[in-house]
Amino acid sequence: MRQPLPPGATIGIVGGGQLGRMLAMAAARLGYSTAVLDPDQHAPAGQVAQKHIAAAYDDGRALEQLARSSDVITYEFENVPVGAIRSLEEWRPVHPPAEALEASQDRMSEKIFLNASGISTAPFAAVESDRDLARGLARFGHSGVLKTRRMGYDGKGQRVFRNATAEEIIGCFEGMGGTPLILEGLVNFVREVSVIAARSLNGAMAAYDPAENEHRNGILARSAVPAAISPSTAYTVRETAFTILDALDYVGVIGVEFFVLEDGSVLVNELAPRVHNSGHWTEAACAVSQFEQHIRAITGLPLGRTDRHSDCVMENILGGERRNMKRLLEEPNLMLHLYGKREARPGRKMGHFTRLTPAGAGGPKGSPSAE
Ligand code: AMP
Numbered sequence: 001m002r003q004p005l006p007p008g009a010t011i012g013i014v015g016g017g018q019l020g021r022m023l024a025m026a027a028a029r030l031g032y033s034t035a036v037l038d039p040d041q042h043a044p045a046g047q048v049a050q051k052h053i054a055a056a057y058d059d060g061r062a063l064e065q066l067a068r069s070s071d072v073i074t075y076e077f078e079n080v081p082v083g084a085i086r087s088l089e090e091w092r093p094v095h096p097p098a099e100a101l102e103a104s105q106d107r108m109s110e111k112i113f114l115n116a117s118g119i120s121t122a123p124f125a126a127v128e129s130d131r132d133l134a135r136g137l138a139r140f141g142h143s144g145v146l147k148t149r150r151m152g153y154d155g156k157g158q159r160v161f162r163n164a165t166a167e168e169i170i171g172c173f174e175g176m177g178g179t180p181l182i183l184e185g186l187v188n189f190v191r192e193v194s195v196i197a198a199r200s201l202n203g204a205m206a207a208y209d210p211a212e213n214e215h216r217n218g219i220l221a222r223s224a225v226p227a228a229i230s231p232s233t234a235y236t237v238r239e240t241a242f243t244i245l246d247a248l249d250y251v252g253v254i255g256v257e258f259f260v261l262e263d264g265s266v267l268v269n270e271l272a273p274r275v276h277n278s279g280h281w282t283e284a285a286c287a288v289s290q291f292e293q294h295i296r297a298i299t300g301l302p303l304g305r306t307d308r309h310s311d312c313v314m315e316n317i318l319g320g321e322r323r324n325m326k327r328l329l330e331e332p333n334l335m336l337h338l339y340g341k342r343e344a345r346p347g348r349k350m351g352h353f354t355r356l357t358p359a360g361a362g363g364p365k366g367s368p369s370a371e
Pocket of ligand 1: 186257
């Protein structure tokens with residue numbers, strides 16, 4: 001294996017949101033500098049990184065400047081143009097691999113990749129017309145979730161059908177922007193969980209305990225650990241994440257979201273080739289957070305332990321919500337994290353907090369009915 005990157009080296013981060021900010025903070029603790037590329041002058045990560053290049057992601061000169069400033073490069077969101085990552089790869093090592101980015105950018109190629117790796121997903125069909133939609137809905141019992149194939153996040157660009165009628169279908173394709181869509185069968189899940197896993201440069205892997213996630217309006221509201229799932233379901237989700245990491249020859253942290261069915265079996269909903277919102281709890285409940293784990297993986301350091309010293313519940317703080325910060329800060333065993341965003345637009349992720357309780361006290365933190 002290559003030598004680990006020495007302290008003082010610089011990590012380039014494409015994307016300067018809160019994930020980039022928390023990566024930059026973790027990198028700083030390990031003695032690394034960071035350079036961030038993000039067009040927003042006030043990007044949260046730009047406030048804590050040593051260098052901020054405020055330019056578009058496809059600006060060739062800015063990409064070259066980032067590469068020249070960095071010893072290794074990573075990215076913090078999956079809608080980075082793949083071409084930008086490929087051009088950075090010509091200069092410096094980039095982790096995770098561009099193939100992971102490519103697979104996760106298109107919901108269709110993501111599912112094809114997963115199924116080809118022996119991993120189950122919701123049934124799906126490509127939709128490029130109202131006719132395709134009608135055929136797909138007929139196949140999936142007249143119910144399903146229609147999604148844009150690309151650039152969807154936090155439930156944006158989605159439409160749910162239940163016992164769809166012919167009238168509901170007319171004009172849907174154009175109504176969703178006339179871009180390629182995917183129809184997924186409507187999954188009757190009992191809970192949603194995710195796992196944060198990591199793979200190092202030499203192929204070692206580690207995974208945190210699965211979190212149970214609650215979404216509101218398509219946005220993650222809350223992650224609870226431990227999830228109310230059986231040990232065998234927990235084992236399956238971890239092994240599934242490891243299968244994905246190996247299949248992609250991945251380096252870094254990945255987030256994998258699952259639907260858990262009544263019988264405890266799981267389907268993968270989606271992949272995020274980056275640190276993940278449902279793993280923020282690790283900064284409060286583990287000695288090595290997902291952010292440090294990612295920095296360790298991409299710099300060639302050994303992976304950290306993933307065990308938890310506490311049970312916990314993480315909640316997002318969204319723009320437009322009324323939260324009593326003083327009261328939160330007065331709570332014992334609560335870790336608050338704010339992202340330094342100037343504008344609190346409704347639904348925008350402004351921060352999060354994690355409430356800790358001693359491990360094992362009071363049973364699972366997810367919904368009460370464990371299967
Ligand atoms: P996504 O953007 O694909 O993660 O979807 C956002 C949320 O919509 C998920 O977390 C689920 O709660 C719900 N959802 C997405 N796809 C399906 C599906 N095929 N069946 C049932 N619910 C879904």
